[in-house]
Amino acid sequence: MGRTVPAVSRALDILELFLGGETLSAPQIAERLGLPRTTVHELVTTLTERSYLIGVPGQPTRYRLGMRLFQLGNVFADQLDLSQEALLVAREVAAACDETVHVAVLDGTDVVYITKVDSTHPVRMVSAVGRRLPAHCTGVGKMLLAGLTPEAFEARFPADRTLSAMTPDSITSPARLWSHLTEIRARGLSYDNCESNESVCCVAAPVYDQTGTMVAAMSVSVPILRWDSARREEWGELVARGAHTLSDRLGHRTDGHRPDALGPAG
Missing domain, CATH: 3.30.450.40 (GAF domain)
Incomplete structure (x- = not known):
């Protein structure tokens, strides 16, 4: 088996924080995962650009799961x-x-x-x-x-x-x-x-x-x-x-x- 990629693991850790259905800010994500805020900001920006996370309407500094995950979940369910x-x-x-x-x-x-x-x-x-x-x-x-x-x-x-x-x-x-x-x-x-x-x-x-x-x-x-x-x-x-x-x-x-x-x- 090949080695794991730390950046990918951290991005997935971020997504899994949202499984409880709550919304989170970048500082909260950094605190819960024990990651530098700069690292979290870069990962959240990337995930947002790819629609895996989206900003909460009216609360632009907070995030929730995005449409791309919904689409992937539907494909999973269909299969x-x-x-x-x-x-x-x-x-x-x-x-x-x-x-x-x-x-x-x-x-x-x-x-x-x-x-x-x-x-x-x-x-x-x-x-x-x-x-x-x-x-x-x-x-x-x-x-x-x-x-x-x-x-x-x-x-x-x-x-x-x-x-x-x-x-x-x-x-x-x-x-x-x-x-x-x-x-x-x-x-x-x-x-x-x-x-x-x-x-x-x-x-x-x-x-x-x-x-x-x-x-x-x-x-x-x-x-x-x-x-x-x-x-x-x-x-x-x-x-x-x-x-x-x-x-x-x-x-x-x-x-x-x-x-x-x-x-x-x-």
Whole structure:
């Protein structure tokens, strides 16, 4: 690999200061980065001339992100392929746990599996890309339903409706499902405790796009014979990191309080 260019690194450091959405003056930038004011002035002037920064109307000594970054972001978003990005991350998660990993999206009251990476174990979950299942019976589905507003939930699951069951453990009451989704939102993880398959447990985490919208969910599915409290916690942490990594690849801006992305422990 070639060496990094200090001037380019400093220019990028300046741009990243604006990710919080605030406006900054050149002296503030210099103070936060510990750079000489002359250096900051030259870099800000260059970034402004190239439309990466623009002056704030009525406050010419303060700056905000410019149109060029918006254009680059749109190109990035247009080139994203959720299923392809999901497959790349799902392979990493599956390699780390050697269990089946799925990524699914919500379609009405069902989930559709868009990615699957199999375990190498002889006993594993039988599923397929493109398969549809009732969302309320699955880990990924309940995670996605947890992102709905009360109005959107009620439109899909009227209070007087009895939900279909896939196993004796499936939730069949909309009121009970909504209460369960409240717990999922607070926890940030969703579990399928033999609700879609009497022999399989799952843990799922949310995937967000660049707008902050939950667009998918990722799960680790484990035959009950390999599922226990220790694995429940371990795979929950793993799938949360995997979903975080996939969200990052989709352009989601994190707030610093979500799990570390996949990668070597530091």
